[in-house]
Amino acid sequence: MIPLIHFLLIGAVLFSLGLFAVITRKNAIQILMGIELMINASILNMVAFGKYDKVDNTGQIFGLFIIILAAAAVAVALVIIMNLFKRVQTVDPNQTKSLRG
Amino acid sequence: MESIFTNYEILCIALTAITAPFLAFILSLIFKKLASVFGLTSISISLVSSAILFFTVWQSQTFHFAFEWIKLANVSINIGILLNDLSVVMMLLVSFVALLVHIYSVEYIRKEALKYRYFSYLSLFCFAMLCVVIADNLFLLYAFWELVGFASYLLIGFWFTKRKAIQANKKAFIMNRVGDVGFLIGLMILLSQFHTLDIETLFGAKGIIHSSFVQNGVWVSPFSTMPDYWLSIAGFSFLIGAAGKSAQFPLHSWLPDAMQGPTAVSSLIHAATMVAAGVFLLLRVSPLFNELVLTSMASIGLFTAFMAATIALTQNDIKKVLAFSTISQLGFMVLAVGVGDNAAAIFHLSTHAFFKCLLFLAAGMVIHQLHHVKQYSSSKFDEQDMRNMGGLVKLMPVTATVFIIAALALSGLPFTSGYLSKDAILISVFEWAGAHGGVYWVFPVLISVTSWLTTFYIFRVIFKVFFGDFKLPFVLNKKLEDLHLNDPNQWMKIPAIILAVCCFAFVFALNPFSLNSTWLYQVFNLKPHSESLLHLFVPLYINVLSIVLIVAAYFIYAKNKIIFTNQKAWYYQLSYNQWYFYQLYDRKLVSLVLWKAKVSLWFDKKIIDGIVHSSAKGTLLVSKLTDWVDKYIIDGFVNGLASWVGSLSTWFKSMQSGKLQHYFVWMLFIFLSFMIYKVII
Numbered sequence: 001m002i003p004l005i006h007f008l009l010i011g012a013v014l015f016s017l018g019l020f021a022v023i024t025r026k027n028a029i030q031i032l033m034g035i036e037l038m039i040n041a042s043i044l045n046m047v048a049f050g051k052y053d054k055v056d057n058t059g060q061i062f063g064l065f066i067i068i069l070a071a072a073a074v075a076v077a078l079v080i081i082m083n084l085f086k087r088v089q090t091v092d093p094n095q096t097k098s099l100r101g
Numbered sequence: 102m103e104s105i106f107t108n109y110e111i112l113c114i115a116l117t118a119i120t121a122p123f124l125a126f127i128l129s130l131i132f133k134k135l136a137s138v139f140g141l142t143s144i145s146i147s148l149v150s151s152a153i154l155f156f157t158v159w160q161s162q163t164f165h166f167a168f169e170w171i172k173l174a175n176v177s178i179n180i181g182i183l184l185n186d187l188s189v190v191m192m193l194l195v196s197f198v199a200l201l202v203h204i205y206s207v208e209y210i211r212k213e214a215l216k217y218r219y220f221s222y223l224s225l226f227c228f229a230m231l232c233v234v235i236a237d238n239l240f241l242l243y244a245f246w247e248l249v250g251f252a253s254y255l256l257i258g259f260w261f262t263k264r265k266a267i268q269a270n271k272k273a274f275i276m277n278r279v280g281d282v283g284f285l286i287g288l289m290i291l292l293s294q295f296h297t298l299d300i301e302t303l304f305g306a307k308g309i310i311h312s313s314f315v316q317n318g319v320w321v322s323p324f325s326t327m328p329d330y331w332l333s334i335a336g337f338s339f340l341i342g343a344a345g346k347s348a349q350f351p352l353h354s355w356l357p358d359a360m361q362g363p364t365a366v367s368s369l370i371h372a373a374t375m376v377a378a379g380v381f382l383l384l385r386v387s388p389l390f391n392e393l394v395l396t397s398m399a400s401i402g403l404f405t406a407f408m409a410a411t412i413a414l415t416q417n418d419i420k421k422v423l424a425f426s427t428i429s430q431l432g433f434m435v436l437a438v439g440v441g442d443n444a445a446a447i448f449h450l451s452t453h454a455f456f457k458c459l460l461f462l463a464a465g466m467v468i469h470q471l472h473h474v475k476q477y478s479s480s481k482f483d484e485q486d487m488r489n490m491g492g493l494v495k496l497m498p499v500t501a502t503v504f505i506i507a508a509l510a511l512s513g514l515p516f517t518s519g520y521l522s523k524d525a526i527l528i529s530v531f532e533w534a535g536a537h538g539g540v541y542w543v544f545p546v547l548i549s550v551t552s553w554l555t556t557f558y559i560f561r562v563i564f565k566v567f568f569g570d571f572k573l574p575f576v577l578n579k580k581l582e583d584l585h586l587n588d589p590n591q592w593m594k595i596p597a598i599i600l601a602v603c604c605f606a607f608v609f610a611l612n613p614f615s616l617n618s619t620w621l622y623q624v625f626n627l628k629p630h631s632e633s634l635l636h637l638f639v640p641l642y643i644n645v646l647s648i649v650l651i652v653a654a655y656f657i658y659a660k661n662k663i664i665f666t667n668q669k670a671w672y673y674q675l676s677y678n679q680w681y682f683y684q685l686y687d688r689k690l691v692s693l694v695l696w697k698a699k700v701s702l703w704f705d706k707k708i709i710d711g712i713v714h715s716s717a718k719g720t721l722l723v724s725k726l727t728d729w730v731d732k733y734i735i736d737g738f739v740n741g742l743a744s745w746v747g748s749l750s751t752w753f754k755s756m757q758s759g760k761l762q763h764y765f766v767w768m769l770f771i772f773l774s775f776m777i778y779k780v781i782i
Contacts (some may be wrong), residue, residue, distance in 0.1 A: 019769070023762055031762075093761040 007048030014041035028081045028091040031075065039070045106157055114165050115182050115235060118192065122227035136217035137207050140224050144203050147231060148196040155189040160624055165301050167237055176296050181301055183237035186624055187447065191381060194451055195374050198458050199227045201596035202369040203308055203591035205462055207363045208592035209469055218364070219259055226252035226278055230374050234381070239288055239298040242382070246284065246346070250277045251376050256370060269358035276355040279346010284382070287338030291389075293452035296324045300385055310388045323377045336394030339386050340401070347379025347431045347706040350405040354682050356428055360420040364468055367420060368461030372427050373454035380434040381452055398534075399439025399544060407433030407547050408680055410554035414561065415676040418485045419464050422562050425679075426511065429459055429555065433526050436548065442529035444625035447530040449526055451621060452518035452609065456510035459600040460559075463504035466589050466597065467493065471573070480577050486563065492571040499588045503569040508563055510604040512556040512647055515640075516613050518606050523552065524640045525616055531639060549643060556647040557654055564658035577600040613639075640733060 014037050021034025043063045050059020085091050088098070106114070114756035125143035129136035158164060167181030203223065210216045223720065229248035236242040250273075258270035292298055295309055299399040303310050313322035315329045344350070348356035359371050370376070383398070409429035416422045430453050437446035471484035482489050530548050534541040574581050588594060606613035609621050616622055616636065668677075678684065756767060 023766055023769075097759055 004048055004051075007044055011041040011044040011048070014038070022079065026092050026094065028084065028093055029078075031093065032077050032081070035077075036070065036074065039066060043067060108166075111157060111164050111184070112182065112685040114150045114153055115164075115166075115184060116359035118147045118154065118196070119228060119231045119235065121146040121150075122224040122231065125224035126221050126228060126536055129217050129224060131498045133217035137203075140220035141200075141203050141207070143224055144196060144200045144227055147227065148193075150641055151189070151192040151196045151231075152185060155193045157190045158184050160184060163301075163444070165237060167299070176292065178240050178298060179238055179242060179244065181299075182235050184235060185301075187381075187384065188235045190447070190451065190621065192231060193229070194454055195230050195234060195631070196602075198373045199223075199230075199369055200452055201599060202365050202373075202458070202462070205368075205465070205593050205596045205749075206363075206365040209465060210363060215259075219256070221253055222255045222259070223366070223369070226317035226375070228258065230378070231302070233378055235301075238300055239291065239303075239386070242300075242385070243281075243284055243288060246342075246378065246382070246557070247281065248704055249370075249378060250274065250281070250346070253359070253370050253375055256366040257359045259363055259366065260361070261359065264606050266361040269355075269361040273355040273359050275763075276352050277345050280342045280352055280379075283338045283341025283345065285338075285342075287335050287342060287386075290338065294320070294322050294325055294327060294331070294335075301660040304386060308388065315391075319491040326355075332389075332391055333393050334660065336390045337397070339389065340381060340398055342392060343379035343383045343435070344401065345379070346382070347376050347435065348405075348428045349379070349432060349435055350408060351682075353405060353428050354679075354686055357421055357424040357679070359576075360418070360424050364420065364461055364465030367424070368458045368465065371424065372461050373458040376427060376431055377434075377450050377454060380431065380438065380446055383438045384446060387438060387443055395439050395441065397439075399436050402432045402434070402436030402439050403544055403547055403551075404432070405429070406436060406551045407554075410551045410558065411676045412679045413558040414554060414680070415673060416486050418483075419467070419487050419566065420461075420485055421560060422558060423457070423460050424488075426460070426555065426559065427552065430457065433523065433551075436544075437526045437529060440529050440533040440544075442533075442626075444622050445522065445525035445529050447625050448609070448619065448622045452510065452522040455600055455603040456507040456517075456519060459503055459597060459604060460511065462597045462600065463500050465508065466500045466593050467497065469593070470497065470586055470589055474573070477585065478577060478579065482573065482576055484493065487565045489573045490566040490571070491573075491575055492567070493586075494567040496514075496571075496586045497567075497588045499594050499598070503597045504567065505563060506601045506604050508559040511559050512651075513552065513640075514644060514647060516606050518604055518609050519611070520640065520644075521606055521610060521619055521622070524643070525619075525622060527552065527639050527643065528616075528636060544558060552643055553646055553650055557650045560651045560654040561658050564654055568659035569661070570653070607703060672751040695780065719754075733762050 018034040018037030018039075018041060018057065022031050025031050025034060043066050046059045046063045046066065048059070048065070051056060053059060081091055084096060088096055089098070119685070121143035125139040128139045132139070157573045163186075164184040165181065166575055167179035170180040171178040203220075206219065206223065210219050215217065226249060229245045229252055232245040233242055233249060235546065236245055251350050257273055258266050260266045288298060294313075295303055297303060297309075302308060315321070315332060318329050319326050320329045320332045341352075345352045356371055356376065360367055362371070406429045409427075409432060410423040413422045413425035413429065416425065434446045434449050434453070437443070437449060467490065468484050471489070471649045475482060475484055505518070510517035513519040513523035527545070527548060531545045534545045571581060573584065577584075602608070610619040612617075612618045668674075675681070756763070758764075769774065
């Protein structure tokens, strides 16, 4: 039986890596990948905590929900990034300034 | 006698008499071309109204209309009209003489560019003078008294481009002010003592002045009491007021200067009417005077009469002689009031108005014609200087005749009005001196001498102007025929002839030798003269010597046979320099005033300006200090705050980098801070 702390540590490491990618990457797709990492970290936490609810399995159900939602979000995000690229020929979010006040 | 008019109609007639000239005054200023028509018409209306009033009021009834004007506590001042014997006589006199002068003026100033002003001012004067005469209270009288002074000021300065005329009208105005202050003080004393200024209530037959008395050094009236010297002060105040207007010593020196005005003005204002207003005032308030004031008044009148007569002896300017003669004759009137013979003063005032007005008009005719000569021959000479005249009787017979008639009246020779009026004064002075005795005999002696001097100086004028040789042709080096000198036309001659008729005694008395048959004298005379030897003796010795003097003057001035004056002698110089009053007033008084002005200028410049300047400097210093505080403290604080906000905003601005990831970092940072904060607390 793997103790809970290991899940949490892996989740924290994943989250941190995702966070790092979001903050430092210059490519929108890489940032999106960072976000995916953070989502996965949170799913891992949900599933890990889910062992304390053996009656309703709320953690697992939430995990499934999040995976579906993340897939949908990735689809939308990728479309946005593609349109962005069509319009300004770049996927660096720091270069897209046309909406800046 | 029952009047044919109702009270209301009388009021309307009186108002017509005074408003007609006032309307003419305004209309003349608007319709400039018709000025002389307005002037003549209005004064004719006044004359007719005055005549109606005269025949209604004279010796029958007194009308008094009053409407409340100003009410202060328990004192009310009315605006109203008092028509008694004195007012209607004066009204008739003023409007009659004024009408004649208006007619005369039409010709006299025909060539003036600004003649509408002349007629308008003349109408203003007539309005004011008629109002003075019929005002029912002293306050109203005072107001119009000022207005006649103002009209006189305007008319003296009619030729306002002449520097002398401007100085003369200024002088007249200022000297009149001195007198007016006296009048005003008198008014205030009367107001505080009697609580009214109504002439009828104060001085009428049942006036409250008669119920006031002096007891134990206190002047008691029904309303109030004050120390008795205030009675004398009140009397003296009115005396000063009258002296200012009637050109009595020491306020006489404006009148000779006033001769700078047109001669017609001199004849109306400065001979016949306005200067008589002073005497009129004395007559109005005469019950007020006590023994001290009356004696002073008599002395002033005597001194003025004598002084002015001596000055008139040596003047070369024809109008100056007449001016001093006027002063002298006004002195006679003041003397008459002083010795208590008001009737003689009124009578002499009336007769003097006629003959002195005529003298001026005749002199004006000479001056006017000589002025024409001056213009035609385009030469320069003084048309008023008698040294340029002589022998004019042949050239200007009408002028000479009327002048001689007026001169006879002035000298008081028989069959003239002057004979009656002047002898009335002389007899009264004799009786008065007889009653007092002692040193009072100076009065009749000096006044007799003055009377002889009067004869002498006026005949000096006649012989210098109308007889002897005409000097002007020699002065100008021209022939007599080239000068075209003759009598003026009808406009000037007819008024003069009418006045000449009025100089005869029969206008005033059926018997030209009897004072008791003189209607004008008897009405006002309260105490009939005793039929003493004086009535025979005084006229006799005055006239006999007068005739001797006329003959002497003829030989001195017409024939140049006797030369008895030494022009360097002190008495000649004293007279010629007008007793040095000019020098005294101009040098001493005026320089005193100028010195005072300089002192106040210095005070103003150094002290007042110094205070102002130093306070300005102080203010400047304070303002500089405030400026510094404002700049560095207040502005510094505000600016500092602003720059602090600016730098803060720059710092905040730096957060808004527009970079997505920066925002994200910030978000994370704030979220983590919040979390840490929550954990720690």
